[in-house]
C-alpha cells in the first residue's frame with residue numbers, strides 16, 4: 001500500500017468512526033480519532049496478521065491496551081476483512097459483541113482490554129512466550145497516556161527489559177489529555193522519554209498522524225537490538241475534526257446531527273484535497 005493510499009484510508013476511517021459512534025449514540029470519539037493513524041499503519045503496513053492467518057501461532061499480535069478507543073479498532077478490523085463492516089451498525093446494542101471495549105468475541109481481537117494498565121503486561125508475556133517457542137513474531141500494544149499512571153505498566157516495562165524482549169513494541173497515543181483533564185494536571189508523565197529509557201527500553205518519538213514516518217519507524221523495530229521498543233506518538237485528541245481537536249468533552253462526546261454533518265464535510269474536504277494530489 002502506498003503512503004498516499006494510507007493517508008486516504010485514515011480519512012475514510014475517521015468518517016466511519018464518526019458514522020458508527022453517531023449511529024450507536026455512544027463511543028470514545030476523541031481517542032479513536034487520535035489513534036486511528038497508528039492502527040492504520042500497523043494493520044496495513046507493518047503487522048503480519050490477517051483473517052487468513054489469525055489462527056496461526058506465528059502471527060503478529062496486537063493488543064489495544066487503551067481499550068476505550070475500540071471504535072477505531074473495529075473500523076480497521078472490518079476494513080482488513082475480519083468481519084463485515086455492517087456488523088458495526090449493532091455497536092453498543094443489546095447482545096451485540098461490538099461493545100465499548102475490545103473483547104475476544106469479536107474476530108481479530110486478541111484480548112479483552114479496557115480495564116487500563118493490562119495490555120503491556122499481556123504483551124510482555126506474549127513476547128516472552130514467542131521467544132521461548134522460537135516464533136519469529138512481533139507483539140504490539142497501544143497505550144493511552146492516561147493509563148501510564150497505572151503502576152502495572154512500569155512493572156511490565158521492567159520485566160520486558162529484563163528479558164530483552166526486542167520482539168515487543170509499545171506505542172503511546174500521546175494526545176496529552178485523559179478523561180478528566182490534561183495529563184499534566186492529572187498526573188504528569190514528563191520527562192517521559194527519559195523515564196522509559198531508564199527502564200531499559202529503546203525510545204523513539206514521532207508525529208502520530210504521520211503515517212509515512214510511523215511506517216518507517218515501526219518497520220525498522222526493534223529500535224535497538226536486545227531492547228523492547230517504545231514509540232512515543234505525539235497525537236491530537238479528536239484529530240481531523242476542527243471543533244473536536246483538543247476539546248475534552250469529545251473524550252466520549254457524541255455529535256448532534258448538525259455536528260455530524262459538519263464533521264463529515266470537513267473530512268470530505270480533506271479527502272478531496274488528497275485525491276486531487278493523486
Ligand SMILES: [Mg+2]
Nearest residue numbers: 145146177178
Ligand atoms: Mg490521552
